[in-house]
Amino acid sequence: MSTPKWKIKGIVDDFDKCGCCGRRGLKRTVALMPLDADGNEDGTAEDVAYYGTSCAAAALGWTQGKVTDTARAAQAGRDQRDAYARRVISIYAPVEDAPVRDRARVYYGRNQHLRDTGVKATEEVAKLLAKARATLADTTTGPARPSRIEDFRRHIVILARDERIYLVRRVPEDEIERQEQAAAAQRRADEIRGSVLVVAALDAEAAREVAYADALTREWNAKAWQAAHA
Structure with missing residues (x-):
């Protein structure tokens, strides 16, 4: 069996043109990383080709179904x-x-x-x-994602009485909406005999991680947010 020339990296919405046949208007394309003779990745994001599923299937010698399933799994991994x-x-x-x-x-x-x-x-x-x-x-299957402290967003976290997270919501930009959210969160926390935290993170799941962290971690989290928005 010959060594495959490509590795599927994921599904891409940003490229609607097949890099193989030139067809345009595709809903999505498959990101293909070239491989060397030993089957190792041989390139960077700039070397990735974007094919429609039918051309990707032909290039790999697979069915379109296998290409689609593999691409979805690769994207889920990313x-x-x-x-x-x-x-x-x-x-x-x-x-x-x-x-x-x-x-x-x-x-x-x-x-x-x-x-x-x-x-x-x-x-x-x-x-x-x-x-x-x-x-x-990494821009292999899409643009670079936010990664700086300046990209953090505040999230309000309601903790239940047993310290488990009850609710996480992103804090609104509008001041009036923030006040309304904070008041509603405190009322709910009082009802369940819990507490309210506000933490900064790149997304809601990361905010959960910060909320569950120790007091020192949360202290530096607050300092970093304040410094980034001073």
């Missing part, structure tokens, strides 16, 4: 990596320039099994952030 990257950045970017002691407390607080193992928290935080930013900067 979405999961993006979600993890947003959580990493929302937790660790605010402490990136914090004192070493605080960075260590935040990192080891989340990775207690690595305490006293020789793993340096500052180095690990830097590695995690670099990888997360690279993930969100």
Whole structure:
């Protein structure tokens, strides 16, 4: 069996022209990364080709159904990596320039099994952030995604009495709407004997991660938001 020349990276909505036959007006295209003779990826985002499903199937020697299923699975994988990257950045970017002691407390607080193992928290935080930013900067199947503290958005989080998250909502930009949301959230928290937090993050799922984090992490999260919007 010959080695495939392409690897499916995902489904793309931004390109409506097939890079193989030239057909235009496609609803979506399949992102194909070229492979070398050993089957390893041989290029960057600039080398990716975007084919319609029928041309992608011909190029790979597959059925269109297999191409579609593989492309969807690849895209789902990228979405999961993006979600993890947003959580990493929302937790660790605010402490990136914090004192070493605080960075260590935040990192080891989340990775207690690595305490006293020789793993340096500052180095690990830097590695995690670099990888997360690279993930969100990858343009193989779409434009780069937000990854800076300036891209954080505030989210209001209602915690139930047992500290489980009851509700997460993005805080509106409009001041009157913010006040109304805050009042409604506090009323609901009082009804369930819970509490209200406001945290900053790249999305709602990352906001959940911040809300569940320790007090020091949330303290630096608030400082980073304030500094970015001073």
